[in-house]
Ligand SMILES: NC(=O)C1=CN([C@@H]2O[C@H](COP(=O)(O)OP(=O)(O)OC[C@H]3O[C@@H](n4cnc5c(N)ncnc54)[C@H](O)[C@@H]3O)[C@@H](O)[C@H]2O)C=CC1
C-alpha cells in the first residue's frame with residue numbers, strides 16, 4: 001500500500017512504518033498529481049489542495065487531513081470521485097484554547113483589560129474550539145456572548161449583539177465561501193463600522209474569515225483597539241504592514257502544541273487503519289518538556305504567543321519555515 005504523507009506532519013513515522021513499507025514523504029505544497037497517481041492513501045495538512053487537478057485518474061481511495069479545518073479539500077469532487085476523506089475533529093482545539101487563554105492574559109498585562117465580569121468576550125463559532133474558549137473565559141469570570149446560528153442554543157446571540165457589546169471578539173468558524181452561513185469576510189468593512197466598544201479582535205480560524213484590508217483600516221482608524229492574528233489572507237504571502245501593526249501576529253500556529261499534533265497524527269493513522277482494515281499501531285504520546293523547566297502557575301510560562309509573534313515579525317519571509325520547525329510546546333505541565 002502506497003501512502004503519500006506531508007513531510008511536516010510530526011509524530012507519525014513510527015506508526016506508518018508499522019502499516020506500510022511504501023510511505024513517501026513530500027513537502028505539502030509540493031505534492032503533485034504524479035506523486036499520488038499510484039498512491040492508495042494521502043495524509044495531508046492545510047498546504048495540499050486536494051481536488052480534481054491533483055487526483056483525477058489516480059488510485060487514491062482515502063485522504064486523511066491531520067487538521068481540524070478541511071477547506072483545502074474539494075469535498076464535492078472527492079465525494080463524486082468516490083474518494084473517502086476525513087479530518088481530525090477537535091485534535092488541536094485544546095491548543096487553540098491555550099493560545100486564546102494566553103492572549104487574554106497578555107491583554108490584561110499589556111493593556112489593562114480586566115479579566116472579570118466587567119469585560120465581555122464575543123465568541124463567534126462554538127464548536128470544538130469555541131466551546132473550549134468559552135470555558136476558559138467563563139473560568140476567568142468574563143462575561144461571555146456566543147454567536148453560532150447553526151446550533152440551537154437559546155442563550156446564544158446574533159452577531160449584532162456581539163458587535164454592540166463585546167470588548168474582545170474572537171473567531172472560531174470554518175471557512176465557508178457559500179451558503180446561508182458563509183464565513184468568508186464575515187468580518188468585513190461593514191462589520192468593523194458597526195463595532196461600538198473598540199474591541200480587541202482575534203482571528204485564529206482562517207485568514208479569509210476576516211477581510212485583512214478592512215482589518216488594517218479598522219486598526220489605522222482606531223475603530224478597534226488592537227488585533228491578534230494567527231491566520232492570514234494569502235498565507236504565507238501576508239501583508240507586512242498589517243503584521244507590523246498588530247499586537248500579536250503569529251504564523252498559523254495556534255494549534256501547534258505537541259499535544260494537538262500527536263492527536264492529529266494518531267487520529268489520521270487510526271482512520272487509515274480502519275478504512276483499509278489494518279491493525280492500528282500503538283498511539284504516540286507527546287514528548288515531555290525539558291528537564292529543569294519550572295512552572296510557577298502562570299500560563300504564560302507554559303506558552304507565550306508573543307514569542308511566536310516576535311519571531312515572525314523579525315523574519316516574516318520565514319512564515320512556512322517557522323511552522324515547519326516549531327519549538328516544543330505542551331498544553332500541560334507534563
Ligand atoms: N489557527 C489554527 O492553528 C487552527 C485553526 N482552526 C480553524 O478553526 C476552525 C474552527 O474549529 P472547530 O471549532 O474545531 O470547528 P467546529 O466545526 O467544531 O466548530 C465550528 C463552529 O462554527 C459554527 N459556525 C459555522 N458557521 C458560522 C457562522 N457563519 N457564524 C457563527 N458560527 C458559525 C458551527 O456551527 C460550529 O459550531 C476550523 O474550521 C479551522 O478553520 C482549527 C484548529 C487550529
Ligand SMILES: O=C(O)C(=O)[C@H](O)COP(=O)(O)O
Nearest residue numbers: 045046047067068069092255
Ligand atoms: O487544524 C487546523 O485546521 C489548522 O489550521 C492547523 O492547526 C494548522 O494546520 P497545518 O499547519 O498542520 O496544516
